[in-house]
Amino acid sequence: MILKVAQVGHPVLRERSREVTPEELASGAVQQFMDDLLETMDEYDGVGLAAPQVHVPLRIVALQISGDRGVEFLINPRITVLADTTRKTWEGCLSVEGFRGLVIRPDHVRVEALDRDGTEKVLEVKGHGAVVVQHECDHLDGVLYIDRLEPRSLVTTQNFRRYGPPEEYADEEADVDDEGLDDLDDD
Numbered sequence: 001m002i003l004k005v006a007q008v009g010h011p012v013l014r015e016r017s018r019e020v021t022p023e024e025l026a027s028g029a030v031q032q033f034m035d036d037l038l039e040t041m042d043e044y045d046g047v048g049l050a051a052p053q054v055h056v057p058l059r060i061v062a063l064q065i066s067g068d069r070g071v072e073f074l075i076n077p078r079i080t081v082l083a084d085t086t087r088k089t090w091e092g093c094l095s096v097e098g099f100r101g102l103v104i105r106p107d108h109v110r111v112e113a114l115d116r117d118g119t120e121k122v123l124e125v126k127g128h129g130a131v132v133v134q135h136e137c138d139h140l141d142g143v144l145y146i147d148r149l150e151p152r153s154l155v156t157t158q159n160f161r162r163y164g165p166p167e168e169y170a171d172e173e174a175d176v177d178d179e180g181l182d183d184l185d186d187d
Helices: 023-027 029-044 129-140 156-161
Strands: 048-050 060-066 070-081 086-091 099-106 109-114 120-126
Touching: 023 029, 029 060, 048 129, 048 156, 070 099, 070 129, 086 129, 099 129, 099 156, 109 129, 120 129
Parallel strands: none
Antiparallel strands: 048 060, 060 070, 070 109, 086 099, 109 120
């Protein structure tokens, strides 16, 4: 089932989500919710989706870290930064529809979490995958990418596509999170 995506301003996006208990994780309801979360992420061509984004304040994230790894579910994730290097990315978000902004995040992280079966796993993620993990896990703490923006970098997705980044950032080397860019008209 496709779930409704919460938009910026909804209180669920600003709350700290609660941890999922082992009993909850094993339940049919939470397993079905994770299937629905994945279906919703796919419907919107997202690279990640956190439970609070669909009005469920649980510490669950679905994400596509890289094509060869497939979809990962992170339940009750904990992130540790592993390097001082950073990565600049023009991020967007399904819950902040229609905008992009420049965000600087650590480039190498370790994530400890449970998978959907309740098995502990540890992932080391670098580059764009590290950005995606941090972006989605921020949602679990009520943090949106717009809280981490470089000053004056917020731009509509349509104008970003049409004109590029704002003038003061035009020479910045940064990745573009292309989530949702293909869905735009050239109006």
